[in-house]
Amino acid sequence: MVFQEGERLHLGAEAEVWAGHWMGRPAVRKQRRARSWRHPDLDHRLGHRRMMSEARLMVRMHRAGLQVPALLDLDPAEGVMVMERIPGRPLIEVLRDASMSSGQLQYALQSTGAAIRNVHRLAITHGDLSTNNVLIDDQGNATLIDFGLAVIDYEVERFGIDLHVIDEILGASHPGVENAIEHLLNGYAAEEERQGPPADQTGGAVPTSVEVLERLENVRTRVRYHG
């Protein structure tokens, strides 16, 4: 692979991510790490499947015109994926940055909501919506990354759960940012108003933003009463 390695961006349990260049373009290489506690064969199969699925969904979103990293190269047998490098820093850092104005935070959160809705409109649920998996550029615009747990779905439940995950994280990890989830949900709803009802996808009708927001309320209630 013609990837020129720069600095390491991330060393996690599942993946090691390096910044660098691919054919002269700013790129990142995501290398799956072996998980020693699983049998090597099983580990290989799971990792292979996850990376194939992540790559396939990234291509689907990119073709649909979404702002997601372009896939540049893929070697699933080696557990390696090269993609376009997205400028910016994770939402978690932006929310902890005391120099950000409340207007800037509000914009970044609304943009995050809009980005989530655009993914949902393609019948794709993210599956791991943490503030680490949203990148915010200098203008405050959000891009979602890390689609290793994303799936295509038409039932409203998983869409509601996506929003509930980020709701819980914003409440627990960023309690100082006022009305964070409200700004995000406003952006989610506004994106649908801007674009109109979602187009049917190959598997049928996609839940509307109103249906997903109702389901979020329902999930919140269930969690409150049953923990």
Ligand SMILES: Nc1ncnc2c1ncn2[C@@H]1O[C@H](COP(=O)(O)OP(=O)(O)OP(=O)(O)O)[C@@H](O)[C@H]1O
């Ligand atoms: N396309 C990209 N452009 C810029 N930075 C990226 C890109 N992809 C990943 N990163 C950086 O690398 C980090 C980890 O990537 P990613 O979230 O895809 O891995 P992960 O599956 O969460 O790994 P682990 O589960 O081991 O933590 C991101 O939080 C982000 O900071």
Ligand SMILES: [Mg+2]
């Ligand atoms: Mg991640």
